[in-house]
Amino acid sequence: MTDPIVFEHADVQLRVDRGVFELFQHRNIASSYRTPLEWVRVQVQVRQRAMMLHFSLVQDPDEPIYGRLMGSVCSLATVEIPMADEPVFRAFFTELARLANRPIG
Numbered sequence: 001m002t003d004p005i006v007f008e009h010a011d012v013q014l015r016v017d018r019g020v021f022e023l024f025q026h027r028n029i030a031s032s033y034r035t036p037l038e039w040v041r042v043q044v045q046v047r048q049r050a051m052m053l054h055f056s057l058v059q060d061p062d063e064p065i066y067g068r069l070m071g072s073v074c075s076l077a078t079v080e081i082p083m084a085d086e087p088v089f090r091a092f093f094t095e096l097a098r099l100a101n102r103p104i105g
Contacts, residue, residue: 033077043069053079066093067105
């Protein structure tokens with residue numbers, strides 16, 4: 001059995017345990033997001049001073065786990081992060097993409 005993978009940054013905690021991805025936000029614990037890792041999709045939307053990470057479900061299992069938002073979005077959870085923090089989130093999702101054998105956008 002492998003240990004859970006936990007990523008904590010500011011008030012956000014992301015974790016993968018036994019193939020299940022979970023998102024928690026300290027300031028908004030009521031809107032957590034939980035799904036199998038194979039179904040996770042994160043779309044990045046650039047705003048003026050921040051970035052929005054929109055969490056939803058993939059339509060196609062070969063879809064990238066993480067990429068830029070190219071149109072409208074129907075998200076199940078959204079996290080706002082400073083633009084400077086995006087590389088650490090992208091690095092975490094790059095590792096998850098490798099574990100799930102999925103591309104990163």
